[in-house]
Each structure stands twice: as structure tokens, then as C-alpha cells.
Amino acid sequence: MPLSIYNTLSRQKEEFKPIHEGHVGIYVCGPTVYSHSHIGHAKSYISFDIIVRYLRYLGNNVLYIQNITDVGHLTDDADEGEDKLIKQARIDRVHPMQIAESITRSYFDDMDKLGIERPDISPRASGHIIEQIEIIKKLLANGHAYEVNGSVYYNVQKFKNYGRLSGRVLEESVEGTRVETRSEKRHPADFALWKKAESGHIMRWPSPWSEGFPGWHIECSAMSMKYLGETFDIHGGGMDNQFPHHECEIAQSEAATGKPFVNYWVHNNLVTVNGKKMSKSLGNFVTLKDAFKKYDPIVVRFFILQSHYRSTLDFSDEAVQAANTGFDKLMNTIRNLREELMKAETEQRTSGSAFDCSPYRKHFLEAMDDDFNAPLAVGVLFDLARETNHALNSGQKLSLDALKQIDLLFSELGGTVLGIIPDQIGTAAGDTKTESRLMDLFINIRAEVRKQKLWTISDVIRDGLKAVGFIIEDKKEGTIWRKIQ
RNA sequence: GGCGCCGUACCCAAGUGGUAAGGGAGAGGUCUGCAAAACCUUUAUGCAGCGGUUCGAAUCCGCUCGGCGCCUCCA
Numbered sequence: 360m361p362l363s364i365y366n367t368l369s370r371q372k373e374e375f376k377p378i379h380e381g382h383v384g385i386y387v388c389g390p391t392v393y394s395h396s397h398i399g400h401a402k403s404y405i406s407f408d409i410i411v412r413y414l415r416y417l418g419n420n421v422l423y424i425q426n427i428t429d430v431g432h433l434t435d436d437a438d439e440g441e442d443k444l445i446k447q448a449r450i451d452r453v454h455p456m457q458i459a460e461s462i463t464r465s466y467f468d469d470m471d472k473l474g475i476e477r478p479d480i481s482p483r484a485s486g487h488i489i490e491q492i493e494i495i496k497k498l499l500a501n502g503h504a505y506e507v508n509g510s511v512y513y514n515v516q517k518f519k520n521y522g523r524l525s526g527r528v529l530e531e532s533v534e535g536t537r538v539e540t541r542s543e544k545r546h547p548a549d550f551a552l553w554k555k556a557e558s559g560h561i562m563r564w565p566s567p568w569s570e571g572f573p574g575w576h577i578e579c580s581a582m583s584m585k586y587l588g589e590t591f592d593i594h595g596g597g598m599d600n601q602f603p604h605h606e607c608e609i610a611q612s613e614a615a616t617g618k619p620f621v622n623y624w625v626h627n628n629l630v631t632v633n634g635k636k637m638s639k640s641l642g643n644f645v646t647l648k649d650a651f652k653k654y655d656p657i658v659v660r661f662f663i664l665q666s667h668y669r670s671t672l673d674f675s676d677e678a679v680q681a682a683n684t685g686f687d688k689l690m691n692t693i694r695n696l697r698e699e700l701m702k703a704e705t706e707q708r709t710s711g712s713a714f715d716c717s718p719y720r721k722h723f724l725e726a727m728d729d730d731f732n733a734p735l736a737v738g739v740l741f742d743l744a745r746e747t748n749h750a751l752n753s754g755q756k757l758s759l760d761a762l763k764q765i766d767l768l769f770s771e772l773g774g775t776v777l778g779i780i781p782d783q784i785g786t787a788a789g790d791t792k793t794e795s796r797l798m799d800l801f802i803n804i805r806a807e808v809r810k811q812k813l814w815t816i817s818d819v820i821r822d823g824l825k826a827v828g829f830i831i832e833d834k835k836e837g838t839i840w841r842k843i844q
Numbered sequence: 845g846g847c848g849c850c851g852u853a854c855c856c857a858a859g860u861g862g863u864a865a866g867g868g869a870g871a872g873g874u875c876u877g878c879a880a881a882a883c884c885u886u887u888a889u890g891c892a893g894c895g896g897u898u899c900g901a902a903u904c905c906g907c908u909c910g911g912c913g914c915c916u917c918c919a
Contacts, residue, residue, distance in 0.1 A: 387919095396919090404919075527847055628849085629913075631913095665857065667857090669849095678856055681855075682867075684867085688881090735866080737867085749884095821880090
């Protein structure tokens with residue numbers, strides 16, 4: 360079954376065919392770096408991380424571009440408000456670029472923790488002013504834009520496909536809008552390509568029209584086309600960017616080049632808190648730094664992957680907690696599997712029962728091929744875990760080859776593709792030799808008192824070790840231990 | 845007002861025509877000195893409600909009720 364992707368342009372799943380077979384160009388709208396990332400960013404960038412990882416897993420050579428917006432969009436009204444970065448900088452009494460730089464670092468730090476692979480290129484909007492100006496020049500030359508008082512606006516009425524992506528009709532959308540019509544624009548839906556800077560505006564660049572700054576859609580057109588070409592395969596972003604941002608991107612890009620801009624538009628759905636959208640303006644957002652104080656970042660990743668990228672995800676402590684428990688169980692299976700594998704390797708096991716991995720791989724791939732259905736794929740991992748546990752506890756040993764196969768499958772599907780199974784899990788090996796020796800000592804003492812049926816002492820040792828972070832489990836083959844993470 | 849999405853067990857959540865994945869929680873059991881872990885069994889004759897199409901619908905169509913998103917910035 361070929362890979363199919365839900366394309367916002369056609370509002371249906373389509374078989375994915377890249378422009379050049381084996382090569383995929385993907386652009387995803389990155390963050391505006393003026394405040395720390397929140398759970399919504401995590402959902403979005405994990406979604407696209409999975410998409411990129413899976414495309415690569417299928418053998419594609421993927422070029423993944425994700426911008427950093429450090430010019431700042433505009434608050435309040437789309438074209439007339441105050442630059443967010445500048446506003447934050449004024450509050451903090453620093454240069455706007457300081458904010459941009461420190462938040463960019465914070466962003467990468469959070470994303471790294473979530474196991475998100477970095478984009479191949481993270482272009483900064485401020486580093487591509489020239490490219491943006493070039494597009495604006497083209498649009499002015501072919502009559503799709505007009506200049507007023509040093510600012511340049513895009514003439515929406517001249518682009519017949521405007522509204523195709525978001526499914527709205529120009530006249531209707533203008534009628535119901537709450538934005539007041541401002542004087543400079545010929546049509547209320549026209550948007551700024553270049554804005555002349557007022558006297559107090561710190562971030563400004565020279566241009567043929569005025570000293571100013573670029574509009575808030577043009578950066579993505581400039582940077583995506585610079586690195587991926589005038590027509591490319593996939594453009595992604597949050598659903599809230601569908602209109603007007605992506606609609607405007609299409610309009611200005613296609614008007615400038617005369618070519619189709621993007622073949623597949625992919626939008627991830629949003630995170631809600633108590634059923635309400637998490638957003639800056641509502642002030643109900645959960646920053647990742649706060650979330651990481653309570654949960655292991657990998658658990659946050661796992662939680663997000665348990666729902667589909669096109670579904671909304673309601674964030675609550677109970678839900679993450681439940682995911683945490685489930686995740687721990689999965690890791691337990693992996694840990695037990697790897698310990699058994701190590702054992703089989705040291706004893707050079709030559710016999711043992713076989714294990715058929717193929718149905719799990721098949722189901723997993725089918726799930727991912729169907730518009731990256733990660734939650735279904737996670738379900739397959741749990742099915743595999745159950746059968747693995749079953750085999751591990753059945754009494755008859757698995758062959759070395761079978762153990763290797765299972766481990767490979769978990770590593771490949773859960774590790775390489777989904778990024779939720781680490782190569783190394785905290786095992787009985789412990790951090791240090793001393794730790795390991797001490798634990799062996801405790802276990803030996805406890806084994807001795809258990810032999811004498813001194814259960815209270817035995818339990819004191821077990822409870823005491825748990826209190827300082829070591830779990831003890833008595834198994835048939837002996838006592839094992841591990842650290843609480 | 846325009847455009848669009850969603851409503852599946854106690855909770856989260858897959859499932860777009862063929863007879864309800866998975867996770868959490870709960871109940872019973874196996875194992876164990878007891879725990880823990882693991883395994884087995886169990887929890888929706890029904891998928892917001894009502895009609896319709898069909899041999900067959902959670903899945904398609906219509907209406908009703910409820911929740912949400914976009915049309916200002918936001919992933």
C-alpha cells in the first residue's frame with residue numbers, strides 16, 4: 360500500500376508522489392521567537408518530526424526546512440499592530456535580537472528534549488530580507504502589488520485562486536470580519552508585503568520603498584522557495600495558520616513565479632486545555648519547561664503520539680499520567696527483552712523457539728502509510744509488547760535470533776520512526792560500579808534474611824531502597840533491580 | 845453572519861460500507877512469604893439523538909441537540 364497524505368488543498372487523502380522520486384522537499388512554519396515554547400509547539404513539531412522520520416524510513420532523501428521568525432509578526436491588527444518581538448524587548452529593556460537569540464536557543468533545547476530531530480536548515484527571516492525584497496519587486500512589476508507611502512501591499516483581488524486553501528470566498532470573509540478597514544489598503548483583505556518603519560521601530564532594513572521591515576507572510580515564501588525551489592512537495596504548519604498565513608503565501612508565491620507553489624498542504628490540529636484552545640491571548644498555555652518539571656519529555660512525546668496529528672488533543676494531568684503509566688509498561692517490556700537478549704548472547708544460546716515479527720511490521724507500516732496514523736502504530740507496538748511478554752514468561756526460551764529480531768523491530772519502529780524507544784534504557788547496569796556493588800550487597804543480604812523467612816527485615820530493605828530510588832523485584836530466577844528514572 | 849471540524853466504554857483514543865484496535869482505571873484469576881512485574885479472563889448487541897439509502901452503517905445522506913476551531917496574532 361502506498362503512502363497517502365491528507366492534503367488540505369483537496370480535503371482528502373491522496374497518494375503521495377514527490378516531484379522527484381526518492382527526494383522530498385518539506386517546509387514547516389517554525390516559531391516566532393519571542394516567548395518560550397508550549398505544548399502546542401510540541402504537538403506541531405512532533406507531528407512533522409514523525410512525518411519526516413517516516414519519509415526517510417521509506418528511503419526518501421528528505422530536505423526539511425523550518426524557519427525561525429525573528430523579525431516578529433505584528434500584534435493586534437495584522438498589518439497595523441506592534442511587532443511582537445519589539446514589544447517583548449521593550450518590556451525586557453533589551454535589543455529585540457537578544458530576545459530572538461535566547462528564545463531560539465530555548466526552542467531548540469525544548470525540541471531536543473522531545474526527541475525531535477533538527478531540521479536540515481533553520482533559516483532566520485532576518486537573514487533573508489534580500490530574498491523577500493526580490494519577491495516584492497516581482498509582484499510590483501507584474502501588477503500584483505502596489506506601493507503606498509513607502510509600504511507595499513498585495514492586491515488580493517487580482518489573484519483568482521485566493522481562498523482556495525481555506526475554502527473561503529473573498530467577499531464573504533470580508534463582510535464578517537472584525538477588522539476595521541484601514542486607509543492605506545485598497546481592499547480590506549489586501550496584506551502588507553513591506554511596511555515603512557515608524558521612527559521608534561528598532562528592527563528596520565533598507566529597501567527600494569522605505570526603510571522598514573517585511574510583512575508577515577513573505578518570509579515563508581522567500582525561504583521555502585530559496586531552499587526548495589519554486590514548486591515543492593510538502594508545506595506544513597498548524598491549522599491556525601491555514602488562514603490567512605498560508606493563503607497569502609500561496610497568493611504571493613504563485614503570483615510571483617507563475618507556478619504552483621506547493622503540492623501537499625499538511626496541517627496539524629491544535630492542543631486544547633479543558634476543551635478550549637491553548638493560545639497566547641487566552642493565557643491558558645502550558646510551557647514545555649513547566650511540563651518537563653512534571654513529566655519526562657519522552658512521555659510528553661508519547662502522549663502526543665497517542666492521538667492523530669489532525670485531531671485536537673486535550674491536555675490534562677490525568678491524560679498525561681495515564682500515558683506515563685502505559686509508557687512505563689512498554690519500556691519495561693523493552694528492558695526485559697534486552698536483558699534476556701544479553702543473557703542469550705553471553706551464554707551463546709543455540710536453541711530456543713522462534714518468533715514471527717512480520718505481522719507486526721506489516722500492521723505498523725499500514726498504519727503509518729495511512730496518513731501517518733501514529734496512534735494506531737503505537738497500538739501495534741503494544742500488541743507486540745504483549746506477545747513479547749508472553750513469550751518471555753512462557754518458560755520456554757526464545758532463540759537468540761528471535762530475541763534479536765524483536766529488539767530490532769522495536770528499535771526500528773518505536774525508535775527510528777516514532778522516537779519513543781531509546782537505544783539505552785536504565786537497566787540493572789546502574790550508573791556506577793559502586794552503585795552496582797552496593798545493590799548486589801543489599802540483594803545478597805536480603806536473600807539471606809529471606810532464606811530465614813525474616814520477612815519484616817526483607818521488606819524494610821525493599822521499601823527503604825524504593826524510598827531512595829531503587830526498585831527491587833523478586834523473580835523466579837532471582838532478584839533484579841533498577842533505578843527509578 | 846461566512847467557512848470548517850468534532851461527539852466512540854468510567855477516562856484517553858484508533859476505526860470513512862462488512863459486523864467495535866490500543867492505553868489508563870476497575871473486577872476476577874495465575875505466579876509470589878508478601879509486594880512488584882508479567883500473563884489470562886472480564887468491562888460498548890452498540891458508536892450524541894431521530895429519520896433515510898443499503899443485503900449490510902460508527903462509517904454515506906438529511907435533520908436535531910451538544911462542544912470546538914478559523915474569519916485579529918498564535919503551532
